[in-house]
Amino acid sequence: MSVRVADADLLREEVEELRAALAERDAAIAAKDETIAARDEALAAMAKELRFTKEEVEYLKRRFFGRSSEKTAPGATLFDGIAADAPPKETAPDDEESVLTEREKKQARKKPTGRKPLPEHFPRTRIEHPLPEAERACSACGAERVKIGEETSEVLRFVPARYEVDVHVRGKYACRCGEGGVVTPPVAPRAIPGGYAGPSLLAHVIVSKYDDHLPLYRQAEIFRRAGLDLARSTLCGWIGGVMPLLEPVALEIRRAVLAQSYVQADETPVLVQEGPEGRPKEAYFWLYRGGATGEVFFDFRMGRSRDGPSEVLRDFKGALQVDGYAGYDEIVEKNRLVALGCHAHARRKFHEAFDSSPKEASLALVLWRRLYKIEERAAAMNAEQRLALRQAESVPALADLKALIDRLAPQAPPAGRLGKACSYAQNQWPRLERFATNGAWSIDNNAVERNVRGVAVGRANWIACGNAEGGRRAAVMYTLVESCKAARVEPFAYLTDLFERLPCAPASTIADFTPRGWAAARAR
Secondary structure, eight states: OOHHHHHHHHHHHHHHHHHHHHHHHHHHHHHHHHHHHHHHHHHHHHHHHHHHHHHHHHHEEEEEHHHEEEEEEOHHHHHHHHTTOOOOTTTHHHHHHHHHHHHHHHHHHOOOOSSSOOOOTTTOOOOOOOGGGOOOOOOTTTOOOOOOOOOOOOOOOOOOOOOOOOOOOOOOOOOOOSSSSSEOOOOOOOSSSSOOOOOHHHHHHHHHTTTTOHHHHHHHHHHHOOOHOOOOOHHHHHHHHHHHHHHHHHHHHHHHHHHHSSSEEEEEEESSSSOTSSOOOEEEEEEEEEETOOOOEEESSSSSSTTTHHHHHHOOOSSOOSSGGGHHHHHHHHHHEEEEEHHHHHHHHHHHTTTTTTHHHHHHHHHHHHHHHHHHHTSOOOOHHHHHHHHIIIHHHHHHHHHHHHHHHGSSSSSSSHHHHHHHHHHHHHHHSEEEEEOOOSSSSSHHHHHHHHHHHHHHHEEEEEHHHHHHHHHHHHHHHHHHTTTTTOOHHHHOOOOOOGGGGGGGGGGGGGGHHHHHHOOO
């Protein structure tokens, strides 16, 4: 009996040992499973991060080295995506490139050929080429040939700039009695008191820098080749010297812009060599464009904080159209402005997502093309007609676009290009759809962005402003040059006349010297 009990006890011990070993094995397996799961999770996260990194790298390569155009060439990927997950039926016919034949598209792309005639107002010098005496005798009868007509051809010639000096002579007058003293005519006021730079030369320097984007050191070299030794510091001094004359004009443009009920705004960076701490600092030009007149006011700030727009727009009431930058939100809320979004910015983000998510991005891009096709038709209409068209066609198109974005957003990783595009559009949507409620508002902020291009091109040439004062001067000059473009005024002629007449003009007539006022005066 005791042997059996001992055997049973031994068996129980062995069973317990086996159970313990099995439990230990199960724990080890569970630990390994956790390790494998953690490793798989880490690998999935790394793969996801790598995918997003590659996506960002491809985006940056396209941004810095690819073409800047956002036009998408029609192809199988774009329309296969539409066919696979079709948007509303009326979308496809609005896509012009989907209904044009290849022959029609080639004809549409074909540019007119032939050389344009030279302008009629160019002076012409007639140069005669008579037939040599040896060739005047007729080869058949020997009689002298007579002129029966002529052939002409034009050759364009370049005459280097010519500099002329106006010598102002003021006579001295005295009485023979010798008691009345000497009298001379008064000196006419000049743009720069005591300076020898005439109105046309000052206008040439300003237009060359702020419209043709020639830095002052390059202009100095051009002057030197013509035999005129003008130091860069002299040219810089001239620009500073005309500031007291031009600043009131720029402030009048600012007043006119902010008096309107619809303003577009944007900002662009500029490097300042001598920042507040004595080292280079990134500053900003802030642009404000009047929606009704197209006049542009530039404001220079040493940063991108909300203080800039909050100060400039503190008395503004109306509609403000900007991109998604939050720096404008404070003044929008404080003044209860009507906030308008920019469809060009929203569309651009889907264009950037096209390579990584072609099917999804193409659906949104075609719907945006539908919206812009409506705007092309609305361009020639007045505000009431444009509003009626938008209510009839743009509102349903916006609803289709919103439904598509809401459907794509949950499927798109938030860190990916498509996810960011959907998030931007959803956050901005109340502002994006608001343009359809007023025929005077634009679908996007592209008009003011075109005014930024001048700064961008110039920045590539002159690189940086010397200091904050240089940035402030540049803001005034860009205000005048870009407002000239809006008023269809030639800036050289405008500035030349300004420097001739403004020094003598009363302050009450300053509105007549803005580009818009100047153009209106000449139209009368």
